[in-house]
Amino acid sequence: MLALSACAGNSHLSFLSPQGPVAATQRAHFVEMVSLLAIFVALPIFLLVPWIAWRYRYGAKSSRYAPRWGYSNVLEIAAWSGPVVIVVLLAVLVWRSTHALDPYRPIVSNAPPLRVLVIGYDWKWLFIYPDQGVASIGLLPLPVGRPVAMQLTSATVMQSLQIPALGGQIYAMGGMVTQLHLQADAPGRFMGENTMYNGDGFHQQRFTAVAMTPEAFDDWVKHSRSDGLTLDARTLKLIAQRTTPAQLMKALGQNAGVGNISFSRATYDIFSRIVMATMAGTTPSFKSDSGLPESPTKPVVDHASLSPAEQKP
Numbered sequence: 001m002l003a004l005s006a007c008a009g010n011s012h013l014s015f016l017s018p019q020g021p022v023a024a025t026q027r028a029h030f031v032e033m034v035s036l037l038a039i040f041v042a043l044p045i046f047l048l049v050p051w052i053a054w055r056y057r058y059g060a061k062s063s064r065y066a067p068r069w070g071y072s073n074v075l076e077i078a079a080w081s082g083p084v085v086i087v088v089l090l091a092v093l094v095w096r097s098t099h100a101l102d103p104y105r106p107i108v109s110n111a112p113p114l115r116v117l118v119i120g121y122d123w124k125w126l127f128i129y130p131d132q133g134v135a136s137i138g139l140l141p142l143p144v145g146r147p148v149a150m151q152l153t154s155a156t157v158m159q160s161l162q163i164p165a166l167g168g169q170i171y172a173m174g175g176m177v178t179q180l181h182l183q184a185d186a187p188g189r190f191m192g193e194n195t196m197y198n199g200d201g202f203h204q205q206r207f208t209a210v211a212m213t214p215e216a217f218d219d220w221v222k223h224s225r226s227d228g229l230t231l232d233a234r235t236l237k238l239i240a241q242r243t244t245p246a247q248l249m250k251a252l253g254q255n256a257g258v259g260n261i262s263f264s265r266a267t268y269d270i271f272s273r274i275v276m277a278t279m280a281g282t283t284p285s286f287k288s289d290s291g292l293p294e295s296p297t298k299p300v301v302d303h304a305s306l307s308p309a310e311q312k313p
Contacts, residue, residue: 012165013191019211020183021107022167029097036093040086103170103180106149113149113181114142117271120152120159120172120194122242123201128231128266134224135231138245138260140192140209142184143217150180153275155240155284160196163209169195175279184211204244208260220262228262229254231270233286235263240284 018024056063099105106113117128128135140163142148152161152172162169163182170180184190194205212220229235229252238251245259254261270286277284 012188015164015167017165018167019188019190020166020185022101022182023165024167025097025100026167029093029101032093033090036086036089040082040089044082101168103168103178105181107147107181107183109145109147109183111146113147116140116148116150117268118150118152118161118172119271119274120154120156120161121239122156122199123194123205124239124243124245124248125161125192125194125205125207126239127207128271129221130266130268130271132221132225133264133266134221134228135263135266136224136260137239137248137263138207139262140207141217141220142182142209142211143214144184144187144211146214147181147183150182151271152178152180153271153278155274155278157198158196159194159198159205161192162195163190163192165190166209171196175275177275184209187211187213199242201242201244204246224262225264228264231263231266236270236284236286 012019015023015026015030018027054060115129115131117130119126119128124137125140126135126137127140150161150170152170153176154172154174156174158174159172160169161172161180165188166182166184168180168182170178172178188211190209190211192207192209194202198205235252238248241248241251243251245261249255249258249261252261273284273286
């Protein structure tokens with residue numbers, strides 16, 4: 001009840017109140033596992049412990065004293081059959097759910113996936129929408145009913161991105177690209193965070209994923225293109241510093257009370273350079289403000305061109 005109480009209103013914090021197909025599958029898996037453990041583990045314990053305490057209580061005439069007892073086929077079978085059944089059932093459920101909840105598995109939909117490039121910094125997330133040419137920090141806008149195909153990397157240490165209400169969790173590692181597929185079924189606001197401790201500002205490395213109508217998403221894109229800060233070499237240098245979102249906004253001359261900031265001129269090239277530079281153990285270099293291309297270039301990983309087997313790391 002305490003967990004569900006946090007799901008009230010328009011802000012969703014847990015997969016127990018799923019807002020997408022991945023989180024709904026996770027909740028179903030959770031209920032299956034809890035039910036299985038309750039029936040085959042907890043229930044026998046709660047029933048047998050009182051019975052054994054009563055059956056073999058001191059002075060009970062129904063019990064038989066057998067100091068030379070050593071083996072019983074019935075007890076041996078009973079002791080091993082229970083764990084065997086539990087392990088088999090758990091293995092079947094885990095095997096099925098592992099494949100169903102594979103973060104690299106694209107969500108089947110008639111709508112084309114929205115590509116989002118995610119870069120983990122200390123202590124903030126940069127979300128790049130290369131096909132729209134915009135980016136954001138502190139806010140992850142998502143169109144309702146459209147799959148989201150994320151590519152993730154880290155510009156610093158290992159980090160972990162999770163949006164519980166939408167389901168899924170994946171690590172972001174320097175010099176590597178991982179994938180995560182999500183979808184929001186209805187408008188709402190969902191908490192997102194880094195679940196891997198990475199320093200003093202760890203507790204502030206959170207963001208808000210906002211599911212909105214396609215029309216509202218298009219309006220946000222247009223607003224970001226026209227009014228967002230230019231994602232140039234100077235801005236990327238400030239983002240790369242070890243600062244919280246509030247400290248970054250202050251450095252960029254923005255109102256820290258807003259909690260998020262939008263950028264224009266965001267491309268695949270930014271993501272690619274950071275991945276390659278981190279892999280080589282160097283600092284990403286952006287020659288000048290004009291050194292960033294104004295149109296999207298080839299992505300590091302093209303989801304559409306990969307088979308399911310090739311999408312594995």
